[in-house]
Amino acid sequence: MNQHFWRRSAISVAMALALTACGGGGGGDEKPPVDDSTYTVTISSSAHTADSRMTCNQGADVAACDLRMYQIMVEAYVNGDDSINYDTGYGPSKHKGDLQGIVDSLDYIAGTGVNAIWLTPIFDSCKGKTNDAKLEATGYYACDYFTVDPMFGDNAKLKELVDAAHAKGLYVFLDGVFGHASGIGVTMDNLPASLSGLAAPVTAASVANKHDTCVESDTTICFDYSQPDTLAFFKAVAAHYVTEYGIDGWRLDQAYQVPISAWEEIRDTVETAAADRKAAGEEWGTLGYMVGEVWDGNQNNFVSKVYGTAANPGLQSAFDFPLHYGLMQAIGSETSASSNGDASKLYANWNDGSVYPDFAMPNIFIGNHDIPRLGDLLQRTGRGDVNADEYWLRHKATFSFMAATSGPMTFYYGEEIGDQLDGFAAQVTTNCASQGLCDDHVARTDGKVAGVTGHTLSSRQSNLKAYLKSLMDLRDAHPALAQGTLTRISDDSNVFVSRKDNGGDQILYLLNTQAKDAKITLSTSALGDDGTLQNLLDSGDSISASEGNYTITVPAYTGLFYQIN
Ligand SMILES: [Ca+2]
Ligand SMILES: [Ca+2]
Numbered sequence: 001m002n003q004h005f006w007r008r009s010a011i012s013v014a015m016a017l018a019l020t021a022c023g024g025g026g027g028g029d030e031k032p033p034v035d036d037s038t039y040t041v042t043i044s045s046s047a048h049t050a051d052s053r054m055t056c057n058q059g060a061d062v063a064a065c066d067l068r069m070y071q072i073m074v075e076a077y078v079n080g081d082d083s084i085n086y087d088t089g090y091g092p093s094k095h096k097g098d099l100q101g102i103v104d105s106l107d108y109i110a111g112t113g114v115n116a117i118w119l120t121p122i123f124d125s126c127k128g129k130t131n132d133a134k135l136e137a138t139g140y141y142a143c144d145y146f147t148v149d150p151m152f153g154d155n156a157k158l159k160e161l162v163d164a165a166h167a168k169g170l171y172v173f174l175d176g177v178f179g180h181a182s183g184i185g186v187t188m189d190n191l192p193a194s195l196s197g198l199a200a201p202v203t204a205a206s207v208a209n210k211h212d213t214c215v216e217s218d219t220t221i222c223f224d225y226s227q228p229d230t231l232a233f234f235k236a237v238a239a240h241y242v243t244e245y246g247i248d249g250w251r252l253d254q255a256y257q258v259p260i261s262a263w264e265e266i267r268d269t270v271e272t273a274a275a276d277r278k279a280a281g282e283e284w285g286t287l288g289y290m291v292g293e294v295w296d297g298n299q300n301n302f303v304s305k306v307y308g309t310a311a312n313p314g315l316q317s318a319f320d321f322p323l324h325y326g327l328m329q330a331i332g333s334e335t336s337a338s339s340n341g342d343a344s345k346l347y348a349n350w351n352d353g354s355v356y357p358d359f360a361m362p363n364i365f366i367g368n369h370d371i372p373r374l375g376d377l378l379q380r381t382g383r384g385d386v387n388a389d390e391y392w393l394r395h396k397a398t399f400s401f402m403a404a405t406s407g408p409m410t411f412y413y414g415e416e417i418g419d420q421l422d423g424f425a426a427q428v429t430t431n432c433a434s435q436g437l438c439d440d441h442v443a444r445t446d447g448k449v450a451g452v453t454g455h456t457l458s459s460r461q462s463n464l465k466a467y468l469k470s471l472m473d474l475r476d477a478h479p480a481l482a483q484g485t486l487t488r489i490s491d492d493s494n495v496f497v498s499r500k501d502n503g504g505d506q507i508l509y510l511l512n513t514q515a516k517d518a519k520i521t522l523s524t525s526a527l528g529d530d531g532t533l534q535n536l537l538d539s540g541d542s543i544s545a546s547e548g549n550y551t552i553t554v555p556a557y558t559g560l561f562y563q564i565n
Helices: 003-010 099-110 133-138 155-167 228-245 260-279 299-307 321-330 374-380 389-403 459-477 479-483
Strands: 038-043 068-072 116-119 144-148 171-176 180-182 220-222 249-252 289-292 409-412 485-491 495-502 505-512 517-523 533-535 549-554 558-564
Touching: 038 485, 038 495, 099 116, 099 155, 144 155, 144 228, 155 171, 155 228, 171 228, 171 289, 228 249, 228 260, 249 260, 260 289, 260 299, 321 389, 374 389, 389 459, 389 505, 389 558, 459 479, 479 495, 479 505, 495 517, 505 517, 505 549, 549 558
Parallel strands: 038 517, 068 116, 068 409, 116 171, 171 249, 249 289
Antiparallel strands: 180 220, 485 495, 495 505, 505 558, 517 549, 533 558
16 A cells, blocks of 8 residues: 555644844844834743753753754655665655665754654565555565664664764664564564564454454555563564663654553663663663653544553653644744735643643654655745745744753754655645655755754855754753753743743743844743843853833744843
């Protein structure tokens, strides 16, 4: 079955930096706002009290709360070994990516300020043995969970990659597809000695035992978690790569295909393997972070399909699709959205996480391999082409919101340079798969890695990448950003104003989602403080309260960070 349709059926939902110098960026290239009028607002009281409910809002020192993952679509990213290539696949890349290409790119990746890489699935998918060569290249239909895909490298190359990433300060996460596998089945021929005797996972024998989104076909088998052998198998897989390779955890594909009770056991197994490494004195492979993917805009479904409850917890972390949609509606762009940015959508009643259990750690992101890149969506919705200031300002503003958000976050490769696909913007509906231009795989482009693939960064790309690095440096220096309580002072349709607190570290974050400057009069009582505000990214200008008010100008499409002294 064509992955395009398969994925579709699986989902239930559908700077002002520029104006002044930008920290670390050496000065933005962007020009003044398109609209030279000014939005004026007075904020005299705070709309919300401090929220310290979920794990990463509590100010505790939890390493996973400051994860900055960098997603790599392995088959597309970088060709480091031209003797092994798929040469076919979904999406517009040349489909020559491999593990060596990632090893070669680690310095570049670390230079963006992220601290982790997530590789799309790398297990053997039995190239040439099913009737869908493109699907095999994705990695999401494995036939051997204990062997690296020979088109990507081998098991020794994976170990080399994990060790090399760790040496550069990067955690490594593999992509676990534990609900389905290749239609030709799963081989046990390459079982490691330590797992001899392990039984194979059991294919769902009846409709009642298979998840309703998993459809058996020539390319797909579905697993039956009512069978103990299935759970035992995937617990063994999940622990094996922590114990033997030192990976730091897993990204779990289509997490709703595995029951929450099974996730609880798999997570416990991974956490135990990680704790054992830590007890043995290992520096890496000790995190045991697991993040589930449920492509859904309804936060209630994250409780029922990923998190579970305090009494019956599943996974602790899930990609935050609801907040992703809020962020795109506010300052980015959605596939079909045409309205101007509405800052009140950042935390609407459908994406504020209020229904998640206290232990939850939502993982905020912009894009992934299943949705068009932000750059292409901005072009689609008339929010700026690559030569427009708006295009780059919106990227920066989006990054700034992520940097101000407590908890783990994920960037998709190329976002750091505002990548987009030349010649693509509008949705392609006719023969999109054969052109590599369907919305759900058009983001799978060849990686553009300066110093590795021959790509030369434009000045705007360099500037954006440096801005991202400056934000990540800010997160290093200010624990309130990654692990602070959140107080939403104001969320109107034009500006979002919040403060983050972690002990004595206190940050005011302001985001203007409109095309004109915002002049904000913020009372000391609304801020809950009367200290001096010091700009953390620009030249360090400071603002003092006068007669009980601060006056702060936030340029168009810009996020600002002030330390509250
Ligand atoms: Ca290759
Ligand atoms: Ca484009």
